[in-house]
Amino acid sequence: MVELERGQLAISGTLLFLLTQVLGDVKGHRIRMSELFEGAGSVELNSATDVPTELLRNAVDGDVVDWGAFRAESTHAAPKGITHTGTGLAEERAARRLGISPADVDMHANALWGTTLTEHRDALAGPNANGQTRGRITRQLIDQIRDRADSGG
Structure with missing residues (x-):
């Protein structure tokens, strides 16, 4: 766990939960996750x-x-x-379509894919994708963002 101590380990929500349990046991009392x-x-x-x-x-x-x-x-x-990461044209258009701010689009994209809408779309589409392909993928990703926003995520 040296990587964890050095801040070089990507930590999941599950690991955060387990850390609060283990550290609570060591300290002899429960600790809040925010104490991490x-x-x-x-x-x-x-x-x-x-x-x-x-x-x-x-x-x-x-x-x-x-x-x-x-x-x-x-x-x-x-x-x-x-x-x-900034917002690009895809984030701005998605924001207008969803009725939310580009920053909210960015937040949902980061929560869903760990990157921006534009970066995720481009990764899925590939380097040789045409505008039609990028547009189709963008619409699918916007639907995922809508689902997350509608569910309170």
């Missing part, structure tokens, strides 16, 4: 997005977190190592 995110700094959600630990801690505690504000802030300047 103490201190300053950031947590890498994917290769393009770092989230401040305070924001993640609040989300894990069940607080309402304005992810859109975080994403909007990170597009202008990148303080404290925060990066933003």
Whole structure:
């Protein structure tokens, strides 16, 4: 588990849950998952997005977190190592079609695929895809985002 201690291991929700159980047993009392995110700094959600630990801690505690504000802030300047993948034409069109913000499209895409809508579409379509193929795949991915947004995800 050296990789975990160094922050070099991708951690699933299951592992986070197990860590709270094991650490709780070691400490002799239950701990909240948010205690795993103490201190300053950031947590890498994917290769393009770092989230401040305070924001993640609040989300894990069940607080309402304005992810859109975080994403909007990170597009202008990148303080404290925060990066933003940005929104492209596909994200903007998807946002209009879904009636949500491009930042929300980006958030749902990251939750579903760990990347942006554009990057996921391009990966699925392949380098030689024409506009018709990219459009068909984009519509399918927008449907997945709609399903996730409608389910409260």
